[in-house]
Amino acid sequence: MVELFFAELKRTWILQRRYPIEVIGIVIVTVSIFYGLFLSARYVAGANFQLGDRLDSIIIGYVLWSLVVFILGNIANLLQYEAQTGTLEQLFLSQFGAVRVFLIRALASVTLQLIFVLTILLSILLLTGSRLDFPPALLLPLITVLMGANGIAFAIGALALLFKQVSQLQVIFQFGLLFLLATPIETWTGFAQVIANLLPIAPSASILRALMARGESLNFTHLTIAFVNGVVYFAIGLGLFRLAERQAKSRGILGGY
Numbered sequence: 001m002v003e004l005f006f007a008e009l010k011r012t013w014i015l016q017r018r019y020p021i022e023v024i025g026i027v028i029v030t031v032s033i034f035y036g037l038f039l040s041a042r043y044v045a046g047a048n049f050q051l052g053d054r055l056d057s058i059i060i061g062y063v064l065w066s067l068v069v070f071i072l073g074n075i076a077n078l079l080q081y082e083a084q085t086g087t088l089e090q091l092f093l094s095q096f097g098a099v100r101v102f103l104i105r106a107l108a109s110v111t112l113q114l115i116f117v118l119t120i121l122l123s124i125l126l127l128t129g130s131r132l133d134f135p136p137a138l139l140l141p142l143i144t145v146l147m148g149a150n151g152i153a154f155a156i157g158a159l160a161l162l163f164k165q166v167s168q169l170q171v172i173f174q175f176g177l178l179f180l181l182a183t184p185i186e187t188w189t190g191f192a193q194v195i196a197n198l199l200p201i202a203p204s205a206s207i208l209r210a211l212m213a214r215g216e217s218l219n220f221t222h223l224t225i226a227f228v229n230g231v232v233y234f235a236i237g238l239g240l241f242r243l244a245e246r247q248a249k250s251r252g253i254l255g256g257y
Contacts, residue, residue: 004096008108016112027116030066031123034059038128055130056213061182063121064145064205068181069174070113071149074106075157076166098245099238102157106150133211137218141207144223147230148201151237152177158237158244181205197225200233 016023038055082091092098125132156173160166177200185196186206197203203226210216 004101004104005108008101008105009111012105012108012112023116027119027123030120031127034062034124035127055128056132057184057209058182059121059124059128059130060132060209060212061205063117063124064201064208065174065178065181066120067113067117068145068149068152068177068201070117071106071110071146072153072156072170072173072177074109074150075102075153076160076170078102078105079157079160080164080166092245092249099241102154102241103150106153110146110150132213133215135211135218138208138211140218140223141204141211141226144204144226144230145201145208147234148204151230151232151234152200154234154237154241158240161241161244161248177201184209186210197229200229203229 091101094101096104121132124130152173156166156170159169180199180202183202184206185193185199185202186209188196196206203222207219207222207226210222211218
């Protein structure tokens with residue numbers, strides 16, 4: 001497993017190094033979109049434009065959404081690419097098994113994508129003048145974010161395995177998650193709070209806003225909820241992927257495009 005991880009990490013690094021313009025372009029576009037919205041909001045609000053920690057919360061939600069978008073594209077885009085090039089069946093016939101290969105590949109990709117996301121975050125902070133806290137405790141809710149995001153990625157990958165082209169569906173998921181990650185669910189009360197805890201990644205985003213934007217200490221009750229949320233969505237995504245794999249094999253469409 002360790003050897004497979006480093007092999008996939010090397011593969012991902014080589015691909016990123018050979019196409020640097022694409023990576024740089026993604027970072028520039030992502031930062032530019034947020035900064036354009038920031039300047040527009042400041043122009044509309046006038047000289048008294050003050051958001052305080054709300055701006056910090058918005059930045060966290062936006063950057064977190066960028067990370068999730070990167071993760072969502074890992075498995076589905078890989079499946080579509082492998083189907084186009086006719087090498088998809090080779091992955092499923094490997095000694096490690098398809099699920100393990102895709103999981104390790106996703107982990108290797110995230111390792112490099114975190115660097116890109118950190119670059120985006122620091123660029124936005126520099127342009128807006130915002131300040132965030134970076135306590136070590138943020139690693140715990142970040143792990144739950146990665147679990148939930150990869151669960152959704154496997155679910156989309158399951159659809160890509162059966163239907164091959166799911167690009168438009170990915171767009172729908174991306175904008176839906178933007179709403180979830182940008183909405184301050186921690187302000188919801190009563191039954192709405194219960195619903196918020198069931199939404200994918202939303203509890204984790206709430207914890208990150210509390211830690212980084214408001215400087216609060218880690219709430220272990222909220223962390224437990226976020227952990228359960230991440231595990232459940234990861235398990236659902238993995239289960240759907242295995243089910244789609246069996247369906248694709250039984251219908252003989254595994255290597256089709």
